[in-house]
Amino acid sequence: MKIKVVHQIMEWNEDVSDEIKKELAREKVCLINVMGSPGAGKTSLITSIINKLGDKYRFGVIEGDIAGQIDAEKMKEMGIPVVQLNTDGACHIEAMSIQHILPDFDMSELDVIFVENIGNLVCPAEFNIGEDFRIAILSVPEGDDKVCKYPLMFATTDALVLNKYDMAEYFDFDTERVINDAVDVNPDVSVFKVSSKTGDGLSELCEWLCKKIEKVMS
């Protein structure tokens, strides 16, 4: 019984995800699904990107959290249109929530919407939310075995950002192993070594992002 119900929910989720994609394509707005563990640096990466590309594109953010609005407040302080999505305990965002939230944004004033998913390497990967593409963040302190252990997250992402890379010397982190594991499950993945703190690697990631965003906007 359990499997059947989950299956139904997920089929429904896929339908709604497709509807969102079509709507956003009409509006020429790009939706980016940002995922990673708790503390991988999702908020910092999003704000770093917006700081770097804020002159080029108009950004909005949907902040997904189990509870609270700490990150949404950070975005608001930066003057970024933001909606807080509280899942009240649920460990991932579903397309239905995104569809419900989109009317809160003025689409004619936006080029890109970041969705910061719940901090979780497991369930968010199973749910499309109408995104044009995905960014999965793995931070160096989490360790170099995470691609093996959480394969779906890294198999379904478009970009893998190795974040907090300035800390690599303090942790026993085998970058080559991570990249090999990622390419094994996802031959087309683009990998970036980034430190949101120092800004290293951000230019390469932003260059890649611009190409993806332009494709949606054109």
Next chain:
Amino acid sequence: MKIKVVHQIMEWNEDVSDEIKKELAREKVCLINVMGSPGAGKTSLITSIINKLGDKYRFGVIEGDIAGQIDAEKMKEMGIPVVQLNTDGACHIEAMSIQHILPDFDMSELDVIFVENIGNLVCPAEFNIGEDFRIAILSVPEGDDKVCKYPLMFATTDALVLNKYDMAEYFDFDTERVINDAVDVNPDVSVFKVSSKTGDGLSELCEWLCKKIEKVMS
């Protein structure tokens, strides 16, 4: 419909959890549920504890992973009785899985079983698995806002281990904030600052553990 089904599963889970508790109490075996984010250091903490207390108690381990058996192999190399539980995509361990696995251990040869739960700060907290008590690990690189963001995990744990504490100087980590947030949702929680790498703080944690284990064994 979704909520109703989840509710049924969770009620069933609670019944099985109670059965496990009773069975293990008869055997005087202590079950410890270890939870935390991916890369928080669950495996390292468990092996550090076993290295420190291995002369005093006989340990077994159930390794929970979405996929693979990397950590179980580490335990096997140490000569620890271990069973790998692969959840095949599921983001938490349920009591039914533990009940199914327990006959694989010779209970007369064991005092303590560690269950290393799936790396996830959300769902595992919702499911009792027959444990006598819980240890939640928060590693310093994850950041000091995690108790606010994932309250259920920290509200339901008996011990909060601040792991990788040797890295505190490299990260902007406000220990006092974390402890205040934890005590807010969980006034009885015991907090330990630990580095599995350097061994710092491990003695205090093990002292606390011994008292908890003795209570179950007596």
